[in-house]
Amino acid sequence: MKQLITSILSLLLLFGATLLQADEILSFDNEAERQLYQQLTAELRCPQCQNQNIADSNAIVAVDMRQKTYQLVREGHDRAQVLDYMKNRYGDFVHYQPPFNRYTLWLWLAPLLLLTGLAGVGLYRRKQQLPLANDTQQQGLDTELDQLIERYRSKKP
Known part of the structure; x- marks a missing residue:
């Protein structure tokens, strides 16, 4: 052993x-x-x-x-x-740090262009999702909210 x-x-x-x-x-x-x-x-x-x-x-x-x-x-x-x-x-x-020339232009600019494009799409979609409420719709919602608040307050002792 x-x-x-x-x-x-x-x-x-x-x-x-x-x-x-x-x-x-x-x-x-x-x-x-x-x-x-x-x-x-x-x-x-x-x-x-x-x-x-x-x-x-x-x-x-x-x-x-x-x-x-x-x-x-x-x-x-x-x-x-x-x-x-x-x-x-x-x-x-x-080389891990490629030079900036006409061949590597897209390598350097692609992240910036991608971020700009994504920000533009995000802003466009956000604008599309928020409908513009006209005054009568807004007034109706305000009145309904006031009624709900009054009902809640009246139930409290």
Whole structure:
């Protein structure tokens, strides 16, 4: 029984050690390079996963993009140069903050247009639901309300 428990614990330790080795170990000349690399991998989108950045993705294309980002940062390229390289290679989609141009115009204006349209429809429907009461209808309702109030008051001791 003791050997079985020892075997299981040994396998768990071996498996855990293998998982820890799966992380990339990258060396940088200074802390600024490390921060730039981490910032870039966090804001570049994986083309295959689409809703995951390349830092969190294990897709083959994301691994390639991380390696290329690492290489460019180590060569001394700044943030703009690395982003330009990635956008030229994979398109504007690869960056979580797409630029404002004629292709992305609808992407930026669609929420505003949608909200304006919904507000307009809401106001139109509200106006249609509130009928305009003429004076005689209003007077009749006022008289009926006054009679109900008087009946209620007269029943009280």
